[in-house]
Amino acid sequence: AARALNYSPYQTWSKVIIPQAVPPMIPALANYLITMFKETPLLSAITVIELMNSAKIVANQTYRYIEPITMVGLFFLAVSIPAVILSIWLERKFAMNPRRM
Numbered sequence: 001a002a003r004a005l006n007y008s009p010y011q012t013w014s015k016v017i018i019p020q021a022v023p024p025m026i027p028a029l030a031n032y033l034i035t036m037f038k039e040t041p042l043l044s045a046i047t048v049i050e051l052m053n054s055a056k057i058v059a060n061q062t063y064r065y066i067e068p069i070t071m072v073g074l075f076f077l078a079v080s081i082p083a084v085i086l087s088i089w090l091e092r093k094f095a096m097n098p099r100r101m
Contacts, residue, residue: 051076
């Protein structure tokens with residue numbers, strides 16, 4: 001179709017291939033982003049394991065276990081929720097809408 005319309009390679013990618021390829025990939029990429037956040041270091045310094053170990057150390061010193069673990073959970077929620085909101089926004093923005101084509 002792009003050849004029939006005499007599109008250049010740039011036009012072929014920007015008007016034909018990318019609009020068809022990106023919308024179906026957004027949910028999977030968003031899920032992958034959130035999973036990568038949970039499994040890899042945040043800002044190359046803070047990891048889930050380090051935060052949980054720090055929470056356990058504080059809990060063992062103070063004998064208060066709920067507060068440190070809750071703070072770790074709230075921290076990860078504070079970073080995960082914007083990523084989820086961004087993925088929902090992207091899914092809606094690039095939704096396959098037959099009227100748009």
